[in-house]
Amino acid sequence: MSDTLKPENAEQLLQAVQWAVAEKQPLEVLAGGSKRAYGRPMQTAATLDLSALYGIKIYEPAELYMTALAGTPMSDIDAALAEAGQQLSFEPPDLGPLLGGAANAGTIGGVVACNLAGPRRIKEGAARDHVLGFHAVSGRGETFKSGGTVVKNVSGFDLSKLLAGSLGTLAVMSEVTLKVLPAPEKIRTLLICWRTDGVYDHGAMTAMSRALGSPHDVSGAAHLPAAVAARSSVDYVSNSGGGVTALRVEGPAPSVEHRAKALTETLKEFGQIEELHTSNSKTFWQEIRDVSAFVGRDDLPIVWHLSVPPASGAKVALSLLEELRGEVIYDWGGGSIWLALAGGDAHADEVRAAVAKTGGHATLIRAPVDVRAETPVFQPRLGPESDVTKNIKIGFDPDGILNPGRMYQGV
């Protein structure tokens, strides 16, 4: 049976890691466990469970920051922010259901460790852009901190960037400080409902590029091919009968009115434009954010996330769908492709070859454990980049105590 350590404060966390270091006992680090099925599978006898390290420590809406213990559930964080009319602008997704688990099980530490971001990534950045500072215990069994609570800070190396997206392989964060921002007063979504037969994905890229290059401050740009659109719980989208491209504008009411109108004018040559108001918009963008269309799809068990230059989105996705059976969702103006595939093989070589043509990276998000064990889940690092990655791991966790191998073999 696996041994689970569940520290209740920073001191106990330090002791737990120090014990693991002394015993050379690798640890699986988790909090909500919502993303346990993400990354390379690991064999660790002991688990470090951070779920008892929870609570919002400081929340100062007027200072635009919040400090929370790493195991604080996202639902608590969202509730506190909503009360003050604020939000985490990078729109952290809840990938629990996509990965076959429960909804709302995520924690703030997990969101940062995975550097997740939703549709607003194109405008506001990812988790990495919102972490102002943290406290952590390294795989050396030492407590350290970096950053602070203020947005402007060039005082030493920005270790927050390094820890964001490191999947707990470098250090265990005990608390994080995040930048928070006002939530928009109003949201409007414009839908281009494609009536043409066949493939409109290229047209969608052009339309999204036009919208994102406009002065109308678009904060979400997604495209759903017909099969995906049909699965939306928003009627306007599921009943459209074809592919749907969605563009979001948010902000003060008069501004949203104005921009929605101007954007409609900009886009009318692409087809008929429908509008979603605030409530439907929220539902719709949450579906995009959480990749809801691929939740529970036993017919498409493999899910990849590709990040590519936005204008190349359709080219990359369509070339893959020519060879492989699956479906795609485009977000980030085409720069983000969620690719769901049939069958037991992840087709990593095909996927990575397609990405290599335009530049970018591909991450295997969902796959059965045996597939993840034999597929490079994260974009393989080559040459000097691989050397530096390994050296950094050695600097933080020389004995490979923390989530060993979760990102890369030996890292």
Place this chain on the structure above:
Amino acid sequence: MLMPKPDETVIARRQELADALRDIVPGEGVIDGAEELRAFDCDGLMAYKQLPLIVVLPETTEQVSAVLKYCHKNNVKIVPRGAGTGLSGGAMPLADGITLGLSKFKKILDIDFDNRCVVTQPGVTNLAISQAVEADNFYYAPDPSSQIACSIGGNVAENSGGVHCLKYGLTTNNILGVEMVLMNGDIIRFGGKHLDAGGLDLMGVITGSEGLLGVITEVTVRILRKPETVQALLIGFPTMVDAGNCVADIIAAGIIPGGMELMDKATVHATEDFVHAGYPLDVDGLMIIELDGPSAEVDYLVGRVREIAERNNASTVKTAANEEERVRFWSGRKNAFPAIGRISPDYICVDGTIPRKKLAEVLERMAGISEKHGLRVANVFHAGDGNLHPLILFDANKEGELERAELVCSDILMLCVEVGGVLSGEHGIGVEKRDLMGAMFTEDDLKQQQRVKCAFDPGHLLNPGKVYPELHRCAELGKMHIHHGKLPFPDIPRF
């Protein structure tokens, strides 16, 4: 300023090194004449000067790689240099080091409107990027006041900000890709025209690393569409406390202005005398707030800001009547440094960040510091994000004034840290704030940062003596300190 002891054996090999470098960078690219070296003896922190051993100005990434490989093999230190406008001494030369300047990397390589990015060489100025895309109504958002001169490579190395970074972010939030040469000559690329790293975010840690991790040879930046309209308000307050409260109230109302700058009385008078921007002289604090977006949004927000300002006792609230007047509002702020230069023979520009709510307290205590050391302090702030730029006025020709100015500077920075802020908001640590790092970080914090250095440059050959007060050898930093933990811990819940 105490720097690591120069290596005399390297200095003795100067001619040999210059010859070898000329084989790599032919023509005018290697400078070793004393007169010409003088042009490189300091950066924007002019109080500290040092002649470099040699200056090399390569033109291609391959040359940079060959230079670094050679220096790596020969154990010679390198100081990367962009335009030399840095204010913390990051590009200050070393007596036994080669200054590697990127000034010949002057080409914009690719303008890609479909992917909304520009690929550029590092020596291109910040402003030149915006100018290259201006005709198509795009721009590059981070806009340091030095933007006509500073290089984009230097911006990445310092994670520079500008008046618009409250709304649009710092350099780190606006770059997509970097090509960099490691000290051993390896060429490494991070990112590209796509988002996020897909592995460890190495680009994130390079940004703001002050030339300690590698030499940046190419940058891909995100460009944004210009807003439809831009409007500025000039708001005067009878006290700085009122001004500080107004800043807090605007943010609390959910408004994130494009820019929100604050100047104190001394700065207002100095700039008004210099550029005649039309600033009211009967105020203690003067704020410039810029709002951008569609006119419907800007008009709406101007109304709300006006209301908040009036509630905070504003004595003047003026909205720019036209573009010309908006530019004039800014002209004073943008010329604040040279304006101070007119009223004082020398000045030091401090750069700390504080939580916004501490503004009034910090101002008051800063006045005390100024009085204690008998030197005047003028204040400009990026008020929206709590980034202070107190300017300490002194005369280097007067006995002891530089030393006193340095004391004022460190007292102010310690105050910033004490109230929960940080040592540098955007100018970096360099040599200037190096010895204060211990006030913000513990020994373990600093060691962990230096282990990142070891992952890139284990021999400490890149820009040594900057940022970190003490150079620990990487072998020393790598050692494990085992705390003999015993199981079971009675106090950790286990399952």
